[in-house]
Amino acid sequence: MITNNEELSDQSTYQRLIGKLIYLTMTRPDISFSVQNLSQFLQRPKESHMEATIRIVRYLKNQPGQGILLSSKENSTITDYCDADWAACPLTRKSVSSYLVKMGESLITWKAKKQTTVSRSSAEAEYRSLANTVTELVWILGLLKEIGREVATPVKIYSDSKAALQIVAIQFTTRELNT
Structure with missing residues (x-):
């Protein structure tokens, strides 16, 4: 596929379109x-x-029912999933952290963001992702407590990195020995 790397003559159209898509990501995490x-x-x-932006618009047009669906069933269990993509950005070599938090069957928050520093290993990138998630x-737990909402504890956090989970386990063991 040949890409055209000439600068756009009308940048404002691109900027407005991206602004609208950013607003749309509030209900469409699949394009975030x-x-x-x-x-x-x-x-x-x-x-x-x-061209890539237009492809996103075409995707949205062809997939209108892919937004967030909230469950009507009341459930106070919070579940969290986190992950990191080590050195994902080819320009800066920074990793991308992401997480999503569900209350029962309903997705309540999510984020995918480039990390502020360059990680030296995938374990370090995953650990930073876990720290952001916590x-x-x-x-969220403070907010729910403030509004009087009961939450089932402990909260489950899922990560696919055994190394990051071992770092967390070592830190908690060290804290227990020091107290």
């Missing part, structure tokens, strides 16, 4: 990562960026 990547080129977009969980 792609839109986040394209939003990095708002200042100097190229033809290839606009930070979000602490905030």
Whole structure:
């Protein structure tokens, strides 16, 4: 596939379209990562960026029922899934952390973001992702407690990195020995 790397003559059209897609990611997490990547080129977009943006719009048109569905069943169990993509950005070599939090069967929050520092290993990237996830969980649990919502504990966090889970286990064991 040949891509056109010439700069766009009308950047404002691209910027407005990306802005609308960013707003749409609030209910369509399936496009979050792609839109986040394209939003990095708002200042100097190229033809290839606009072509990719149009592909997202076509995808949305062909998949109208892919939004978030909330369950009507009441469930106070919180489940969290996290992952990281080591050195995912080819420009900066930074990893991308992501997580999603579900309350019962309903998705309540999610995030995919480039990490602020370059990780030296996939285990380090996964550990940073776990740390970001726990930070979000602490905030969510505090919010739910503040509004008087009961939450089943402990909260389950799923990660596919055995190395990151071992780092966490070692840290908790070390804290228990020091207290």
